[in-house]
Amino acid sequence: MTDDLSEARAAMTGIEILKDYSGPIERLGGLTNLVYRVGTHCLRVPGKGTEEYIDRANEAVAAKEAAKAGVSPEVLYADADSGLMVTRFIDGTQTMSPAAFRSRKGAPARAGQAFRKLHTSGAEFPFRFDLFQMIDDYLGILSTKDVALPDGYHDVVAEAETIRAALAAHPAALAPCHCDPLCENFLDTQERMWIVDWEYSGMNDPMWDLGDLSVEGEFDGAQDDEMIRAYFGRNPTSAEHGRVVIYKAMCDLLWTLWGLIQLANKNSADDFRAYADGRFARCKKLMADASFAGHVDAVRAG
Numbered sequence: 001m002t003d004d005l006s007e008a009r010a011a012m013t014g015i016e017i018l019k020d021y022s023g024p025i026e027r028l029g030g031l032t033n034l035v036y037r038v039g040t041h042c043l044r045v046p047g048k049g050t051e052e053y054i055d056r057a058n059e060a061v062a063a064k065e066a067a068k069a070g071v072s073p074e075v076l077y078a079d080a081d082s083g084l085m086v087t088r089f090i091d092g093t094q095t096m097s098p099a100a101f102r103s104r105k106g107a108p109a110r111a112g113q114a115f116r117k118l119h120t121s122g123a124e125f126p127f128r129f130d131l132f133q134m135i136d137d138y139l140g141i142l143s144t145k146d147v148a149l150p151d152g153y154h155d156v157v158a159e160a161e162t163i164r165a166a167l168a169a170h171p172a173a174l175a176p177c178h179c180d181p182l183c184e185n186f187l188d189t190q191e192r193m194w195i196v197d198w199e200y201s202g203m204n205d206p207m208w209d210l211g212d213l214s215v216e217g218e219f220d221g222a223q224d225d226e227m228i229r230a231y232f233g234r235n236p237t238s239a240e241h242g243r244v245v246i247y248k249a250m251c252d253l254l255w256t257l258w259g260l261i262q263l264a265n266k267n268s269a270d271d272f273r274a275y276a277d278g279r280f281a282r283c284k285k286l287m288a289d290a291s292f293a294g295h296v297d298a299v300r301a302g
Contacts, residue, residue, distance in 0.1 A: 008036045011045050011084055015077055018043065018086065029095060029184060032269075037089055041076065046083030054199045056083045058126040062198040063087070065176060069121035071114045071195050090194055093187035098218040101183060108223045109230035110193035111186060111213060116231050118195070119175040119206040127202035129179045131250055132164055138257035145264035150256065150280040159287065160253060163246055166300035170239070172205035179204055181213040207240065211247030215282075239302055242295035249292070252283035 005025055012018040018038055026037040032047040046056070057080040066072035067087075077086035094100055101107045135157065142149065178185070180200035187194040210231060214224050228236050228244060236244075259276035262269075286292060 007034060007045055008043060011043065015084065015086060017076060040089050042073065042087045042089045044085040051083065056080045059198050062125045062201040065123035065125065066118060066195065066198060069118050069123055071118045073194065073196065090187060092189050093194065096183040096186040096188055098183055101217045101223065104188060104190060107188055108219065108227040110188060112227040112230035114193040114195055115209050121176060123176040125176045125202050129177065129202035129204040131254060135254055135257065138261060142257060142260055147260050147264040150277055153280060156253065156284060163250065163296055166296045169300050170302035174203040175206040177201060177204035177206055177209050179208065181209055182216050205243065207243035208247045211244045212251040215248050215251055238298035242298040245295040246299060249283050249286045252279040256280045
């Protein structure tokens with residue numbers, strides 16, 4: 001028995017619905033957490049140190065509300081103190097990736113439909129995901145670390161004030177959002193897209209989820225159009241489309257800083273210097289595109 005499975009077995013002893021299970025355990029995906037299939041259940045054991053930056057009580061509320069909305073598996077057990085969570089295992093799904101979003105017909109549309117179901121569910125998530133406040137907070141954290149920002153980062157943040165003003169001219173109605181739509185957080189049956197992992201979820205402008213997934217999924221223009229049309233059930237207005245494009249740039253601006261914090265904290269899970277520099281280069285390229293200013297103007301006009 002591996003150490004990972006030993007940890008799963010130990011966690012199961014304190015969970016009523018799993019404590020008597022004696023069948024096989026299968027390790028699933030997970031970068032910061034340990035995730036297992038336990039029969040008809042999925043067990044999530046939180047990664048060491050995640051309690052420093054994840055509010056498990058907020059996560060549990062969001063996961064349960066997302067399940068009620070029909071976009072996430074049923075939550076059968078959640079302990080806000082330990083972070084242990086058990087959900088219903090969904091058979092017949094494909095964990096998504098950029099390649100899977102390209103190869104599985106209709107996948108961007110199914111993701112857009114899942115987002116629509118979540119955003120219009122009326123759920124209230126405890127956390128408020130505030131992009132610009134998070135940028136300020138991350139910059140504050142990095143000011144205490146010995147890690148260099150990419151050249152020109154503060155110049156781009158200054159440019160982003162124009163974007164902040166455009167978004168504020170017509171504030172979006174906040175909706176329950178995933179906020180961290182990595183491809184791996186999507187499970188596809190080819191008929192329905194499920195969304196998992198609610199650690200960063202909060203009330204947010206719903207266009208953030210669409211823009212961020214476009215970036216994470218490396219969507220091309222046709223995939224963007226498919227997702228957005230499925231989301232709205234129609235072609236988007238110029239302002240709606242503009243918000244998606246703006247958030248494609250802004251998610252890269254934010255996650256650049258997140259990557260640098262991982263670098264400063266010596267997280268060995270990835271090359272976070274390359275991650276941060278790549279994110280920032282992509283952000284600058286999009287903001288420098290001749291069409292970007294037109295999207296900002298469209299959002300400002302409403």
